[in-house]
Amino acid sequence: VCPKRKTNRGRRPAITSSGTAGTREKRFSPWLSAQRRPNENEKRSMIVRAFHVALTFVMKNHVYIFDNEVRQQQKGGPIGLELTGTIAQIFMIWWDRKLKNNLSNLGLIVRLYKRYVDDINMGIVPVEPGTRYRDNAIIIDESKVVEDRSVSQDKRTMLLVKSIGDEIHQSIQLEVDFPSNHHDGKMPILDLKVWVEDRPDGCKILHEHYVKKVSSKAVINSLSALPWRTKRTVLTQEALRVMLNCSTELPWDTIAGHVSTMMIRLQYSGYDHKFRYEVVNSA
Numbered sequence: 001v002c003p004k005r006k007t008n009r010g011r012r013p014a015i016t017s018s019g020t021a022g023t024r025e026k027r028f029s030p031w032l033s034a035q036r037r038p039n040e041n042e043k044r045s046m047i048v049r050a051f052h053v054a055l056t057f058v059m060k061n062h063v064y065i066f067d068n069e070v071r072q073q074q075k076g077g078p079i080g081l082e083l084t085g086t087i088a089q090i091f092m093i094w095w096d097r098k099l100k101n102n103l104s105n106l107g108l109i110v111r112l113y114k115r116y117v118d119d120i121n122m123g124i125v126p127v128e129p130g131t132r133y134r135d136n137a138i139i140i141d142e143s144k145v146v147e148d149r150s151v152s153q154d155k156r157t158m159l160l161v162k163s164i165g166d167e168i169h170q171s172i173q174l175e176v177d178f179p180s181n182h183h184d185g186k187m188p189i190l191d192l193k194v195w196v197e198d199r200p201d202g203c204k205i206l207h208e209h210y211v212k213k214v215s216s217k218a219v220i221n222s223l224s225a226l227p228w229r230t231k232r233t234v235l236t237q238e239a240l241r242v243m244l245n246c247s248t249e250l251p252w253d254t255i256a257g258h259v260s261t262m263m264i265r266l267q268y269s270g271y272d273h274k275f276r277y278e279v280v281n282s283a
Contacts, residue, residue, distance in 0.1 A: 058083060092118075098168050106138045106164065112205070121189060122159065123196075123205055126153035133163045153181035159230075188212075192245055209245035209258045222270030232279060235266065239283035259283070 021027040030085030038046065051167045062073040062081060096115060103110055103124075112123030129148035132141045148156050158176040165174045179187045186193040186208070193210040196203050219238065220231055242262050246255045259280060266276050 055083070055087065059087075093215045095168060095172060096120075099165050102164055102168070103161070106133070108138075108161075116190075119189070121194075122158075122161065126157045126159055127160055129156070131156070131160055133160055142186060151180070154178040154180050204249070206247045206249060207245065208247065208250060217265055217268055219265050221267045222275075232275070232282070235271075235279045236282045238262065239279055243283065 023044075025267065030142075035124070059073075059077065062078040063070055064073065064078070065071070077087065092115070096113075100110065100113060107113045108127070109125040110122060111125065112121065114121045127138075129149075130140045130142060130145035132139055132144065155178055158178045162174045162176045165172070178188055179185050181187065184193075186195040187206075188210050191210055192207045194205060197206055220226060220234060222231075226234075239259060239262050242258050243255055246258060263276050263280055266279065271279075
């Protein structure tokens, strides 16, 4: 912490150490002794300021080569720069907390909140027909009640969440999905299909294995150079993953159907009946 007294020229010194001294002690010793030691909040503030200067410098001075010409990044986070991903992660942590706090302050009950990179999975208590977000408050618009009754509760709830989330920061605008948006009432999330069922003990989130239609139907080919033991281990683990991707509350016929599909993929990839039996029995 520099003292507030002026130098002979009427300016406070901008540099408080000697970068040319031969020894480390002299090189990092202050020219002017501190009047007092900083407290913890001041230490944190200085660290924040130092990081701000360093990160701003890096992000504004990223250069790359395109068409044999050196160019400077004009705006945004440079792709391929590890720092970009780190800053994005920190930013999203702040954004997560902001959204959760906003939803809680508005009286919305969030049962589940999980995020993987840019995919957020939420379980939230449905809102009543006519519920709208206006001027940082939740209201019931009586003119929209009848209209909302023809809209599924998960759709109107997620559209409300979108309107709340879109106002947090202009750089993030949400796209929403929900089970009723799909013909079978089950929403794909990575390698799962997820939906909610009313049960005697209350609502429950269920899931089953899911594979995109564009995904390859083949597995490790039987003619590959991998040892048979390796093939058996890998394919057994894959069959096990298929079963673990299904809720234990699902009927066994449903789970077995997914495993049977997995065995058809093995057959398609050249494995005989004996090998397929060994894999599924092991799993």
